[in-house]
Every structure is written in structure tokens, then in C-alpha cells.
Amino acid sequence: MKKLISLLLLFTFGLSSCEKDDICDANTPTTPRLVITFYDIANPTKTKNVSNLKVIGDGMEQGIVFNESLAVDDPLRYVTSGSSVMIPLKINDNTTTFKFIYNSLSETPTTINTDVIKFNYTTQNVYVSRACGFKTIFQLTNVAPFVHTDPDGDTFWMTEVDLENPNIELENETHIKVYF
Amino acid sequence: MKHTLKFIFSLSLLFSMFLGFAQDVPEISKNKDTIVAKKPQTEKTVKTVKPEIQEAPKDSVVKTDRYGLRVGVDLYKLTRGLYDKDYKGIEFVGDWRLTKKYYIAAELGYEDKTTEDDRLTSSANGTYIKAGFDYNFYQNWLDMENLITIGMRGGFSTFSQELINYKIYNSNPYWGELPPINEGQKYSGLMATWIEVAMGLKAQVFRNVFVGFGVQLKLLATNKEPNNFENLYIPGFNRTYDGSFGIGFNYTVSYFIPIYKKKTMASETAKKEEPKKK
Numbered sequence: 117m118k119k120l121i122s123l124l125l126l127f128t129f130g131l132s133s134c135e136k137d138d139i140c141d142a143n144t145p146t147t148p149r150l151v152i153t154f155y156d157i158a159n160p161t162k163t164k165n166v167s168n169l170k171v172i173g174d175g176m177e178q179g180i181v182f183n184e185s186l187a188v189d190d191p192l193r194y195v196t197s198g199s200s201v202m203i204p205l206k207i208n209d210n211t212t213t214f215k216f217i218y219n220s221l222s223e224t225p226t227t228i229n230t231d232v233i234k235f236n237y238t239t240q241n242v243y244v245s246r247a248c249g250f251k252t253i254f255q256l257t258n259v260a261p262f263v264h265t266d267p268d269g270d271t272f273w274m275t276e277v278d279l280e281n282p283n284i285e286l287e288n289e290t291h292i293k294v295y296f
Numbered sequence: 297m298k299h300t301l302k303f304i305f306s307l308s309l310l311f312s313m314f315l316g317f318a319q320d321v322p323e324i325s326k327n328k329d330t331i332v333a334k335k336p337q338t339e340k341t342v343k344t345v346k347p348e349i350q351e352a353p354k355d356s357v358v359k360t361d362r363y364g365l366r367v368g369v370d371l372y373k374l375t376r377g378l379y380d381k382d383y384k385g386i387e388f389v390g391d392w393r394l395t396k397k398y399y400i401a402a403e404l405g406y407e408d409k410t411t412e413d414d415r416l417t418s419s420a421n422g423t424y425i426k427a428g429f430d431y432n433f434y435q436n437w438l439d440m441e442n443l444i445t446i447g448m449r450g451g452f453s454t455f456s457q458e459l460i461n462y463k464i465y466n467s468n469p470y471w472g473e474l475p476p477i478n479e480g481q482k483y484s485g486l487m488a489t490w491i492e493v494a495m496g497l498k499a500q501v502f503r504n505v506f507v508g509f510g511v512q513l514k515l516l517a518t519n520k521e522p523n524n525f526e527n528l529y530i531p532g533f534n535r536t537y538d539g540s541f542g543i544g545f546n547y548t549v550s551y552f553i554p555i556y557k558k559k560t561m562a563s564e565t566a567k568k569e570e571p572k573k574k
Contacts, residue, residue, distance in 0.1 A: 138413070138414075138537070140415070140465060142467070146465040146466065146467055147464060147465060147466040147467070147468075149468055173470060173471065176470075176471075180470055181470075202468075203470075204466070204468040204469075204470045204471065206471050207464055207466060207471070207474060208474060212471075241462075241464060241477070241524075242524060243524045243525050243526060244465060245526070246413055246415070246416065246526070246528055246537055247413075247414075247415065248415060248465045249413075249414075249415030249416050249462050249463045249464065249465050250415075250416070250462050250463070250464050250465065250477075251464060251465050251466075252464050252466070
């Protein structure tokens, strides 16, 4: 009897010490970024690589980091030469504006071309889990989901911008198609 | 996770130990039969208690079992509110002795628990009721009334949850990390049911006063979840994460109200069991 009591008491103290430390799994889909894929205007079914594209959010100093492994002061950290970019939208706003600077590392200023796109959307906060909390998903608005402008007055480097999928919920699909 | 596993192992070990005890089924059923046979006479026996007691000393083997209602309160839940500002709770326990070994048992409680996590803070509050039976497999010495029980319960809770604040998980904080969003959203009308295996012991410390300790392993059966959130804590069930089992325990003080007495011939059972048990 006494043995049993002490065993059970021990057991209870054991209970209080099993606190699980939950960490949000990196593979869990959380707040998605907007995915833009670039296509060749001459051959619209084929993707095309951009050249040293830099994307800067309106009012921000630094561009979006595309090469996480490079040093903070390395200009290559902020440019991409791939065929698609993923850009984070503002969670606490309904519009986000980005400058897309083509050939941003070029020595001759005339080859640098900047286009601006303003995205209009609505947000929704969705419960993920106790460890991850909530995520925000976006829906580009029906009317004017994006506004494409050319601030520096030269020609648009993006010949055509198409809406592919207005529901930004996952990062494994293209939301905007750009032809150039 | 490691802790959880270790804990489940120790729990099943504990269980297996109890199972070992629970094997003396033939004797139990025998006792039960005699009790059932006597049952209709209950009221008569109460009336004729006195003459039988006079006979008892001659034999010195007649054992009197007291039957009645035991009511109590869980001190663990009650005192936890004193040192844990995020918790308020109370649980009343009761059991009614049905046969020599079986008790109908029930718990009624209220809990209000705030859970603070890294990414969200929520609170749950509501009432619950659990009902089932306990089986006492402890063989008492003649006049003792201690219990070591294993039992089953069905649990039902109706509660509400409040999402107090939360953070948006954003692995790309280009626009900066946002402060937690104060939501204050209340989800009411939630419901959950579960079954549990309850182990417990109760020792009589003074006449009719029992101190008891119990551990429950719970398995969720139904759970009505709120829209765009989750039931992180269910009153009576405990937290819902950490694997599929819920855990609970209580530390009770209860008072036994004797209603009637019943006699059993202790001679046979005692003699049979003495060589078996210390």
C-alpha cells in the first residue's frame, strides 16, 4: 500500500515535467509569397531567365534577398537571374508596391530599366497550428489586381503582365506571369 | 516527444501492474454472486441487523461492509488556482457503492485555463461531467475500507474558447515583424466527449474521511472545433495537443455517508486469500 502511494506520487511529479516544446515545422505552409514567373514573349510557352533583377519594396532601402548565403554587403545577394521570383506582400496592408529593376548591376545606366507594379489585394488570417500560430493568405482584387507603371519614362521591360491565379495561398504555383 | 514517450511507457507499465492484480476474477465473480443473491433482502437485513451482530462474535468471521455515498472535492484543482494565475478550477467527486467491489463514480467540474504559447494566447472555460464505475481490487483487512481502483468513465464537456492574441507566422519578414494581433474572438458552444481509464486509491484517514489520489488516461471521442481555430484545452480533458491521449489527475478529500450495511462471510474469502497476499 505504502509502496503504491509513493509510486503514484512519483508518477504525478513525472507528469508535470513533460512539457513539449513545440516549434513550427519549416515545411508547414505558412504565409505565402507572391510568385512571378517570367516567360519569353517570342515563345510564350517557354520560361526565360531575367538578368540581375533586383526587387525593392516601395519605401525600402534594401532589395529582397534572393541569395541568402551571400554576405549582407554583396550586391549579388539582392539580385536574381532565374526565371521566377517570390516576393513577400505586406500583411497589414491591402496594397504593396515593388520596383523591378532589370540589369540592376549594369555599369551603363541606359541598360538599367525599372518597372513598378502595385498589387491590390485582400488578406485573410488562417489558423495553422499551436506552434505556428496563424498565417495570412492573400487574394488579388477582381478590379485592378495590379497596376503596372514605368517611373523612369523609358519603355516597359515587361511587355505583358498576366494574372494567372489571384488566390495567393501556396508558393508552389505561379500567381503572375510576366512576358518580356 | 521523448518525454511523452517515456511517460506513456511508464504509464503502460503501471497499467500492466494493475492488470496483474485484476486477474483474480473467479473470486470476484463468486463474491458478486453472493451479493446479488442477497440483494433483495437488503432492507430486511438492515432491520434485522441487531440479532445478526449478536451472532457474529461467535463465528468471529462475519464481515460488515458499509454501503453508501462518498462525496468529495479535488484539492489539486482547488489549490492550483492559488499559485497558477492562469488557472481556476474545481472538481467534485462522488461514488456510490453498488456491490462489494463495484462503485458507480462521477465527477463534476469547472475549469478556466489560459494557455500562453509563443505564437498565440487562448483561454478555455467550461463545465464537464464524467460518469462511470470503479472496481476495487484491494483486499481489505477485516474492518478496513481502503480502495485501490481501476475504472472507466465517459466524459462530456461544454465550453467556450477565447483567442486572446496571436502572431502571424511569416518566414519572410521583409516588411518587418508584426506585433501580436489582439483578437479577443470568442468561440462558444463548443463540445467534446471522451472516454477515460481511471486509476485511483483512497485511504480512510479518519472515520468516514478518505484521502484519495487518481490518475486518468483519456482518449478523445468527439470534438466540436471552432471555425478557423482549434480546441487547445478542453475542461476536464486537459490539453489536446501532445499526442492523442489526455492526462488528468486529482487529489481528493472525501466524506463517506454510510447508508446501509451488509454482511459477508469473511471466513472463506479471508482464508483463501491469506496465503496469496501479504
